[in-house]
């Protein structure tokens with residue numbers, strides 16, 4: 001018996017069950033398993049899985065609880081029964097953007113037993129405008145093809161220079177950008193240079209190529225005053241509008257969130273640090289906001305995300321809350 005194949009079929013079934021679990025979350029169950037079967041079946045995509053860890057917000061010093069929570073996520077990913085082909089880190093490794101915090105993140109993430117790709121968050125960037133982050137993790141804009149899917153990573157947390165005129169020090173600049181409400185830095189986005197790069201990057205791809213983008217912030221206006229947005233998201237969506245199968249995955253919001261805008265399916269990942277509250281807006285999906293099952297449990301509402309890309313490019317997304325022990329993708333015997 002092909003055990004892995006059975007597993008995939010099982011996940012597909014749980015996806016459908018999970019959908020109704022979320023919609024009818026009267027019991028406050030925070031296990032989100034979505035079946036995102038919107039794409040046209042094609043022939044080019046071979047099934048595989050990738051995982052996402054994001055928003056660890058590591059502080060300086062040793063033995064902080066956020067270190068252990070990131071280690072927990074890494075252990076969960078390393079223990080997946082179907083090994084992910086790669087892991088995306090979705091930004092905000094550091095809390096205050098300092099080199100020691102980023103280095104601690106690099107050290108912890110080196111325990112992953114698979115390839116790692118990263119994009120930055122605002123908490124990683126504004127002490128030295130990305131110098132330490134780039135030195136440790138490479139370029140903040142990139143793309144690659146994997147088993148028939150085109151993956152794109154972009155830096156979505158760029159703002160025009162607000163610090164020179166105000167004569168802010170690097171740490172003051174970082175402090176201005178760290179705030180959830182960030183009136184000084186203003187709304188952020190990817191900027192002209194990355195938009196031009198994106199146009200060229202996808203120019204030769206045929207419309208049936210499945211596209212997955214990774215940005216720290218969502219590519220739609222979820223709640224702009226917390227930068228739950230990307231200011232040039234509409235231009236990105238326009239550039240990618242020719243594709244039949246376009247999925248945007250993001251961090252920053254520290255919660256499960258899903259939407260569809262035009263041809264884009266958007267998925268937000270939970271953090272490994274703390275859950276943000278849902279902002280006071282009506283959600284496209286789920287229409288009822290997900291409750292935390294156990295507000296007394298400090299890791300409830302945090303976790304990791306895994307995406308199973310099925311033949312043809314359909315994607316099955318699973319959230320792995322730390323507080324949950326019933327999730328299907330853990331190896332038997334591992335304690336969640």
Ligand SMILES: [Fe+2]
Nearest residue numbers: 055092121252
């Ligand atoms: Fe964050």
Ligand SMILES: [Fe+2]
Nearest residue numbers: 092121122252
């Ligand atoms: Fe962020």
